[in-house]
Amino acid sequence: MSRSLESDARLLYTGPDWDYRLVRKTFDAIERIAMGEMGLNPYPSQVEVISSEQMLDAYASMGMPLFYRHWSFGKHFARDEMLYRKGMTGLAYEIVINSNPCLCYIMEENTMTMQTLVMAHAAFGHSHFFRNNQLFKAWTDADSILDYLDFAKRYVSECEERYGADAVERVLDSAHALMSHGVHRYPRRTLNLKQEMERERERRRFQEQSFSDLWRTLPRRESDDGDDDPDLDARQHRLGLPEENLLYFLEKHAPRLAHWQREILRIVRVVAQYFYPQRQTKVMNEGCATAVHYAIMSRLHETGQITDGAFMEFLHAHTNVxxxxxxxxxxxxxxxxxxxxxxxxxxxxxxxxxxxxxxxxxxxxxxxxxxxxxxxxxxxxxxxxxxxxxxxxxxxxxxxxxxxxxxxxxxxxxxxxxxxxxxxxxxxxxxxxxxxxxxxRHEPDIQVVDVDLAGDRRLVLEHRVLDGRLLEERNTLMVLRHLANLWGYPVTLAEVDARDHHILHEYDDVEPDRVIA
Structure with a gap:
C-alpha cells in the first residue's frame, strides 16, 4: 500500500482534464529534465492557452500574435475554419513564436497529456533551436520582434486613417506578392528591430520639425536620377546593382513612392527576413522539437511521473506526427x-x-x-x-x-x-x-540589373535559370504587374541560362495597371 501511495504521489496528473495548476506543475517537471538533465538552453517561456478560433486566427496571420490587417488573412481564416468545422482537417496542437520570452500557445481542447507533449515540444525543443541555431542568431532578433510587430500594426493602422484603407491595401497587395523576393540571402548586418523602430521615429520627428509649406512654392530642379549616365557600370555601382532583394531596391529607389509607402515595404521585408531561417530549417527545427519531446516524455514515464495510459496516449500522437x-x-x-x-x-x-x-x-x-x-x-x-x-x-x-x-x-x-x-x-x-x-534551387534567382533613369525609367530584371526551369507565365505576369505598380514605370524581365547567359524568354514592358500614390 505504501509503495502504491508513493507511486501516486510522484504522478503529475491522473486523467485527461487539466487546470492551470497542473500545467504549471507539469511545466516545472519538464523544465527539470530539459535543462537539468539534458542541458538545453531555451528562451524563458510564456505559455498561453487559446481556443480553436484563436488558433485559426493565428494560422491566418503567419502564426504571429500581433499583425497588421490585410484581406488575405481573413481569406485564409475563412478557408481554414470551414475545413476544420467540416472535419476535413485538424489544427496544430500548438504554435510557438521565436521571441524572448518564447511564446507557446496551447489549445484548450488538448488533454493534459497533450499539453505536456506540446510544452516539451515547443517551449523547450523549438525554443532551444531558435536560441542556438546560427541562422536564427544571424537573421532574427527575438528580444524585439513582438515590439516591432506592435509598431508595424500601429503604423499600418495610422496610415489607413491618414491615407485611406484602399491606398494602404494596394501597397500591401503588391508588397505581399513580392515577399519571397524581399530577403537578403547573405548576412549584411545583425537585424536589430529596436533600431528599426527608432529610425522611423527619428525620421518622422525630423519631418515634423523641418516641414514648411513655403518649400513647395520654390521652383524644382531636376533630380540627380535624371542625369544622363551612359556608363552602365557607373550606374549599376551607384544603385548597388545587381540587387536580389526587390523590396529593398523599391524601398530605396522607386521614384513615385511616398515615405509612408516605403516604410510599409520595409515592414513587409523585415517580416519576410525574419521568417527566412525557418524556411531553411524546417526538417531540423521539427526534428529537434520532436526528439526533445520524445526524450522528455520517455523520461517522465521512466521516473513514474506519468501513467502507462498517458504514455500510450503520447505514443499514439507521436506516431501520427x-x-x-x-x-x-x-x-x-x-x-x-x-x-x-x-x-x-x-x-x-x-x-x-x-x-x-x-x-x-x-x-x-x-x-x-x-x-x-x-x-x-x-x-x-x-x-x-x-x-x-x-x-x-x-x-x-x-x-x-x-x-x-x-x-x-x-x-x-x-x-x-x-x-x-x-x-x-x-x-x-x-x-x-x-x-x-x-x-x-527552388526559388527563382531574380535580380534588378539595370534601370534607364535617363530615359523612360524602365526597370530591367534578370532571372538566372537553373536546369532549364522557366517561370510559369501567368503568375509571372501578375507578379511583374505588382512590381510595376510599385515602381511606377514599365518593367522588363529576361530569363537567361545561368551557365552561358543565353536569353531563353523575355517579358517586355509590363506596364503598371494602377498608380500607387
Whole structure:
C-alpha cells in the first residue's frame, strides 16, 4: 500500500482534464529534465492557452500574435475554419513564436497529456533551436520582434486613417506578392528591430520639425536620377546593382513612392527576413522539437511521473506526427519533415552509441563517441536542412526508408534509376535529397540589373535559370504587374541560362495597371 501511495504521489496528473495548476506543475517537471538533465538552453517561456478560433486566427496571420490587417488573412481564416468545422482537417496542437520570452500557445481542447507533449515540444525543443541555431542568431532578433510587430500594426493602422484603407491595401497587395523576393540571402548586418523602430521615429520627428509649406512654392530642379549616365557600370555601382532583394531596391529607389509607402515595404521585408531561417530549417527545427519531446516524455514515464495510459496516449500522437506514408499511399504528399528530422537524429544517436563498421567508415568523427546529445546540439547549432542531410543521412537509414534516385530527363523517353544502394549510390542519393532542401534551387534567382533613369525609367530584371526551369507565365505576369505598380514605370524581365547567359524568354514592358500614390 505504501509503495502504491508513493507511486501516486510522484504522478503529475491522473486523467485527461487539466487546470492551470497542473500545467504549471507539469511545466516545472519538464523544465527539470530539459535543462537539468539534458542541458538545453531555451528562451524563458510564456505559455498561453487559446481556443480553436484563436488558433485559426493565428494560422491566418503567419502564426504571429500581433499583425497588421490585410484581406488575405481573413481569406485564409475563412478557408481554414470551414475545413476544420467540416472535419476535413485538424489544427496544430500548438504554435510557438521565436521571441524572448518564447511564446507557446496551447489549445484548450488538448488533454493534459497533450499539453505536456506540446510544452516539451515547443517551449523547450523549438525554443532551444531558435536560441542556438546560427541562422536564427544571424537573421532574427527575438528580444524585439513582438515590439516591432506592435509598431508595424500601429503604423499600418495610422496610415489607413491618414491615407485611406484602399491606398494602404494596394501597397500591401503588391508588397505581399513580392515577399519571397524581399530577403537578403547573405548576412549584411545583425537585424536589430529596436533600431528599426527608432529610425522611423527619428525620421518622422525630423519631418515634423523641418516641414514648411513655403518649400513647395520654390521652383524644382531636376533630380540627380535624371542625369544622363551612359556608363552602365557607373550606374549599376551607384544603385548597388545587381540587387536580389526587390523590396529593398523599391524601398530605396522607386521614384513615385511616398515615405509612408516605403516604410510599409520595409515592414513587409523585415517580416519576410525574419521568417527566412525557418524556411531553411524546417526538417531540423521539427526534428529537434520532436526528439526533445520524445526524450522528455520517455523520461517522465521512466521516473513514474506519468501513467502507462498517458504514455500510450503520447505514443499514439507521436506516431501520427512522425508517420511517413509510402509513395503509393493516397496520403503521400512528399517527405514528412517531422519523420525525416526525427529519423536522422535517432539514427545519429545509434551511430554515437552503438556503431557498425559501416558507420565508422561514414562517420569517423562521431561513431562511438558516446555523446549523442552533444552531437545533436552541435548539429542543431551549426547546420541547416541541406547541410544537415548532406552530413548525417546514413546508408542504414537510406536502406530502411528504401530510398533511391530517379533521373527524369526531358530529352529521354524513359526514367533512369541512377542511384542505388552501394557506396557511390548512397553519396549521390544523399546529395540529391539534400538538394531538395536548398532554397537556391527552388526559388527563382531574380535580380534588378539595370534601370534607364535617363530615359523612360524602365526597370530591367534578370532571372538566372537553373536546369532549364522557366517561370510559369501567368503568375509571372501578375507578379511583374505588382512590381510595376510599385515602381511606377514599365518593367522588363529576361530569363537567361545561368551557365552561358543565353536569353531563353523575355517579358517586355509590363506596364503598371494602377498608380500607387
Amino acid at each position: 512522425v508517420f511517413q506514408p509510402e509513395f503509393d499511399d493516397p496520403r503521400f504528399s512528399g517527405i514528412n519533415p517531422y519523420a525525416l528530422g526525427f529519423g536522422i537524429l535517432q539514427d545519429l544517436k545509434r551511430v554515437c552509441e552503438d556503431p557498425t563498421d559501416e558507420d565508422r567508415r561514414w562517420f569517423p568523427d562521431i561513431a562511438g563517441n558516446g555523446d549523442a546529445l552533444g552531437t545533436w546540439k552541435t548539429a542543431w547549432a551549426e547546420y541547416r536542412d541541406e547541410s544537415f542531410i548532406l552530413q548525417f543521412l546514413s546508408p542504414r537509414m537510406m536502406r530502411e526508408w528504401r530510398l533511391f534516385s530517379v533521373l527524369d530527363d526531358a530529352d529521354e523517353r524513359d526514367l533512369i534509376v541512377d542511384a542505388i544502394h552501394d557506396d557511390s549510390g548512397y553519396r549521390e542519393l544523399r546529395r540529391a535529397l539534400a538538394a531538395q532542401y536548398d532554397l537556391a
